[in-house]
Amino acid sequence: xxxxxxxxxxxxxxxxxxxxxxxxxxxxxxxxxxxxxxxxxxxxxxxxxxxxxxxxxxxxxxxxxxxxxxxxxxxxxxxxxxxxxxxxxxxxxxxxxxxxxxxxxxxxxxxxxxxxxxxxxxxxxxxxxxxxxxxxxxxxxxxxxxxxxxxxxxxxxxxxxxxxxxxxxxxxxxxxxxxxxxxxxxxxxxxxxxxxxxxxxxxxxxxxxxxxxxxxxxxxxxxxxxxxxxxxxxxxxxxxxxxxxxxxxxxxxxxxxxxxxxxxxxxxxxxxxxxxxxxxxxxxxxxxxxxxxxxxxxxxxxxxxxxxxxxxxxxxxxxxxxxxxxxxxxxxxxxxxxxxxxxxxxxxxxxxxxxxxxxxxxxxxxxxxxx
Amino acid sequence: xxxxxxxxxxxxxxxxxxxxxxxxxxxxxxxxxxxxxxxxxxxxxxxxxxxxxxxxxxxxxxxxxxxxxxxxxxxxxxxxxxxxxxxxxxxxxxxxxxxxxxxxxxxxxxxxxxxxxxxxxxxxxxxxxxxxxxxxxxxxxxxxxxxxxxxxxxxxxxxxxxxxxxxxxxxxxxxxxxxxxxxxxxxxxxxxxxxxxxxxxxxxxxxxxxxxxxxxxxxxxxxxxxxxxxxxxxxxxxxxxxxxxxxxxxxxxxxxxxxxxxxxxxxxxxxxxxxxxxxxxxxxxxxxxxxxxxxxxxxxxxxxxxxxxxxxxxxxxxxxxxxxxxxxxxxxxxxxxxxxxxxxxxxxxxxxxxxxxxxxxxxxxxxxxxx
Numbered sequence: 001x002x003x004x005x006x007x008x009x010x011x012x013x014x015x016x017x018x019x020x021x022x023x024x025x026x027x028x029x030x031x032x033x034x035x036x037x038x039x040x041x042x043x044x045x046x047x048x049x050x051x052x053x054x055x056x057x058x059x060x061x062x063x064x065x066x067x068x069x070x071x072x073x074x075x076x077x078x079x080x081x082x083x084x085x086x087x088x089x090x091x092x093x094x095x096x097x098x099x100x101x102x103x104x105x106x107x108x109x110x111x112x113x114x115x116x117x118x119x120x121x122x123x124x125x126x127x128x129x130x131x132x133x134x135x136x137x138x139x140x141x142x143x144x145x146x147x148x149x150x151x152x153x154x155x156x157x158x159x160x161x162x163x164x165x166x167x168x169x170x171x172x173x174x175x176x177x178x179x180x181x182x183x184x185x186x187x188x189x190x191x192x193x194x195x196x197x198x199x200x201x202x203x204x205x206x207x208x209x210x211x212x213x214x215x216x217x218x219x220x221x222x223x224x225x226x227x228x229x230x231x232x233x234x235x236x237x238x239x240x241x242x243x244x245x246x247x248x249x250x251x252x253x254x255x256x257x258x259x260x261x262x263x264x265x266x267x268x269x270x271x272x273x274x275x276x277x278x279x280x281x282x283x284x285x286x287x288x289x290x291x292x293x294x295x296x297x298x299x300x301x302x303x304x305x306x307x308x309x310x311x312x313x314x315x316x317x318x319x320x321x322x323x324x325x326x327x328x329x330x331x332x333x334x335x336x337x338x339x340x341x342x343x344x345x346x347x348x349x350x351x352x353x354x355x356x357x358x359x360x361x362x363x364x365x366x367x368x369x370x371x
Numbered sequence: 372x373x374x375x376x377x378x379x380x381x382x383x384x385x386x387x388x389x390x391x392x393x394x395x396x397x398x399x400x401x402x403x404x405x406x407x408x409x410x411x412x413x414x415x416x417x418x419x420x421x422x423x424x425x426x427x428x429x430x431x432x433x434x435x436x437x438x439x440x441x442x443x444x445x446x447x448x449x450x451x452x453x454x455x456x457x458x459x460x461x462x463x464x465x466x467x468x469x470x471x472x473x474x475x476x477x478x479x480x481x482x483x484x485x486x487x488x489x490x491x492x493x494x495x496x497x498x499x500x501x502x503x504x505x506x507x508x509x510x511x512x513x514x515x516x517x518x519x520x521x522x523x524x525x526x527x528x529x530x531x532x533x534x535x536x537x538x539x540x541x542x543x544x545x546x547x548x549x550x551x552x553x554x555x556x557x558x559x560x561x562x563x564x565x566x567x568x569x570x571x572x573x574x575x576x577x578x579x580x581x582x583x584x585x586x587x588x589x590x591x592x593x594x595x596x597x598x599x600x601x602x603x604x605x606x607x608x609x610x611x612x613x614x615x616x617x618x619x620x621x622x623x624x625x626x627x628x629x630x631x632x633x634x635x636x637x638x639x640x641x642x643x644x645x646x647x648x649x650x651x652x653x654x655x656x657x658x659x660x661x662x663x664x665x666x667x668x669x670x671x672x673x674x675x676x677x678x679x680x681x682x683x684x685x686x687x688x689x690x691x692x693x694x695x696x697x698x699x700x701x702x703x704x705x706x707x708x709x710x711x712x713x714x715x716x717x718x719x720x721x722x723x724x725x726x727x728x729x730x731x732x733x734x735x736x737x738x739x740x741x742x
Contacts, residue, residue: 004419004634007627009403010412019405019623030624031402032380034390034574036702041381048375068576069440072619073601102601197620203405205439205576205622209433228599229475230444246707248443249568251576252390253401294495331407336617338608 012325013357016333017147017306018174019197019204020349022261025106026202029260030253037250046240049255052262056177056200056270057192059184063211065240066258067252071195074207076104077231078170078191080340081211081219086108088137090167092123096148096336097172101141108227113137116327119338120308122153122301125161132165138218139168139233145176148336150297150308150345152180159188161269168215174198177208178265179277179305179349184210191215196254199277201307202261203351217277261350277304280353284346287352287362291369296343304352309344312369317341318369328364383696384728387704388518388546388677390568391720393632397573400631401624408621417611420626423633424579427548427571427641428563430555434582436611438602439622439670442545442566445578447475448510449541449564452582452590456480459508461522461538463494467519467707468543472512479598484508490709493524493672496532503536504608509589510539516547518569519707521668521679521716523551530559539586543634548579549636550648550676550720553579562586567625570648570676572721573632575623579670632721648675651724655717658733662740667714676724679706680715683740688712691739701736 014021042089079101083089089110091101094117105112115131117123123142130224132140140162143150155171162169168190173182177192179199184192190212197204211219211233219226219233230248239247250337263357265273281304285295288309296308311317317334321344322328335343348358385392406413413492424435438445450472454460457570460481462472465488476483486502488494494513503511511533516523526542532539539561544553548563550570561583568575582590582604590597590604597603610618636644652675656666659680667679682688688705692715695701706714719729 004423004630004637007400007403007416007631009406009627011404012406014405014407016407016409018620019407022405027402027404029378031398032378033382033398034385034393035380035383036385036387036390036704037575038387038704039383039696039702045378052375069444069601070619070622073444075439076599076601107596107598107600117479148670195620197623203622203624204408204620205625225478227478228447228537229471229478230440230602247565248441249389249575251441251574251625252568253574253628254576254622257624258379260376260378266375331410333409348482 010329013330013360014352015346015348015357015361016331017345017347018195018349020201020347020352022203023201023264023351026257026260026265029256031043032256034252037252038244042252043244045259046250049259049262050240052259052266053210056262056265057182057184057210058186059210061184061210061212062083063233063237065208065209066196066255067209067234068248069207070204071193071207072197073231074193074209075100075350076228077233078193079104080108080137080228080231081226081233082168082191083108083110083214084222084224086111087139088113090115090131090135090137090140092128092142094121094123094149094151095119095143095146097143097146120149120151120296122151125154125158128158129161132162132167136165137167139170141170144182145173145174145180145303145305147306148339150303150306151301152303156187168218175303175305177271181274196258199349200261201264202258203254205251206258231240234237277348277353280355280358281307281348283355284348284358287358291362291366305347305349307346308339309346311342311344315369317344323368324364330361330364381700384701384731385723386717386719386728386732387702388716388718389566389720391572391718391723393574394635394722395571396635397628397631398478400627401645403437403627408623409615413623414615416626416630417621420630420633421490421611422635423489423630424581427633427636428553428555428581429557430581432555432581432583434587434604434608436580436607437567437626438578438580439619440578441575441580442564445564445566445580446471446603448580449562450475451479451599451602452481452597452604453539453562453586454481455593455595457482458510459484461486461502461506461508461511463495463513464500465492465520465522466490466514466517468514468517472656490519491667493522496525496529499529500532503538507536508538510541512541514543515553516544516551516674516676518546518677519710520675521674522672523674527558539589546676549644552645567629570720571632572635573629574625576622577629606654648719648724651726651729652678654717654726655729658729662733662737676720678717679710680717682713682715686740688715694739695732695735701732701735
């Protein structure tokens, strides 16, 4: 048997696609001694977490809760609960996470129709309408903020179109929630999921979701059991609802953490938080362009919370990232899929999104890219 | 919007069915600043967690890892990966978690055969053999330590029987792993799952699993995709394997915590840890009987890590638990299912399992049960 040293983690500046950095108050909350998951004090905390999630989702949806898994689990929960074998789904794909939705939906027996756009482009409402016009479906799924490309797809008027065709609208707001506006009620979104470790500034391990009345009715009208026990919202709503019927054991410490992370969002204010993300990302963009680097996404659809940068000709993209990590303790990320080897991905999310971090990154990049 | 106070959790003595108490060193590990999930330092930590899990599972199985969800997710992962629609499964049921296995297996399209025993009784190898003799199946699932009843089912010689009938053996060791012997390799178990928050002394949020060669081959021989993306081990083995192919984002902080919890197991030593659980539970049993209370499970099959006690005639079981919690900060649990209102469940797991805690509980119970 090996011996194992004390845990000794470097102090990284996390400017990748997530996890983002976590405020010391959130780390402190994580380290509180445990209480039971059916303890009245914890049940009260669950209610608070739900209220705070409603606040960031800008919704009154009763069924708003953190799935006890990462953002991928919350993603799967939305599909698993809405899809029955043979249901038709339109999936809008302009990056890696659109492809993941296709993979997941297929596993639940959906007939999947694809609306493909090249990586780095947004999907426009009229394109969704054209697809629905050709092929009616039960559910339309779209990624609000594509973490693989840095594209922010306009979705504020999409629900009207989708509902006109009798479908439900599902959005992925993993990299938008808490960083750019996500107005579930005003935009009339039926169901949405996110992750704890991006703009909410909590460690990974929880996947917030919110489910509106139309989607909830669709779940309750299912003819078959949800083909996933752990993520079955018809049971989870009784665990998180007033009955508190035992389902699984909620991750206690992670719920301590998300409560504190959400309190920080509340204290900062949503508008102030969005403004911070906008202002700091503008600094980043300006600085990158000053270094002669090309931003992949045009300004109109560029996501403040995640920026994709084209790797210049003749530069070893892996080496730059490794030197950033080893010499400056800064993490940025490479590209996925179509962007592999061609792009860097720079995240400015939550507590990571600061003038100090951008200034350091730009100075470090300048040193490393100098001939 | 409400205001939310600083997190203020009471210092509970957790003697319920889990979560159990968490050593301060584990809480400290939880609170370390985050690093990225693809950071070389984290990748090294993932390997260490896997090695340490092999140590507690007493196995060399390559595919040994913590599922990024609670014990219920790890339970579902084992079924989801082994079952294809139409596969036949024998599920042994002597409590709540056997029933849950039935529910889950059905969702993956299994034809489920039941072997039922009354709550509070063990299931014997010859009973499993008789069932297999009547009905051959692909998979036999059995709960080693039933958290709902406090029964420890003898499984050390079960694999030989199950393999003779050409089936795979799946065990639930949620409430046994780290508290009583679980010898995956010596007992030739094909696949097993557990939870982080019981005898391993980590907060809830991770579900350790281990998969032997026979079960792994069965997964790779599937004709259909695993009907669950998040728990698909054919993908997870490449995330946790040498390729480190991106799947989801591992819960970083929870992995910090389980590493520290497992280090504590290693430092104590497995045999010493099992001896502690045996000795401390014997103190509890003696003390409870001295108070005139009846232990539900006969000594031969009584689980050291979770004890069920019959609620005496005329005693308000809920009130006793509430007073324990409110006046003594001690959590014990009521019964589930067939034992609802009739039993208390007292857990002695991991860091909770101490002479001090038992002494306090017995003294408090004596006060509360006095006429």
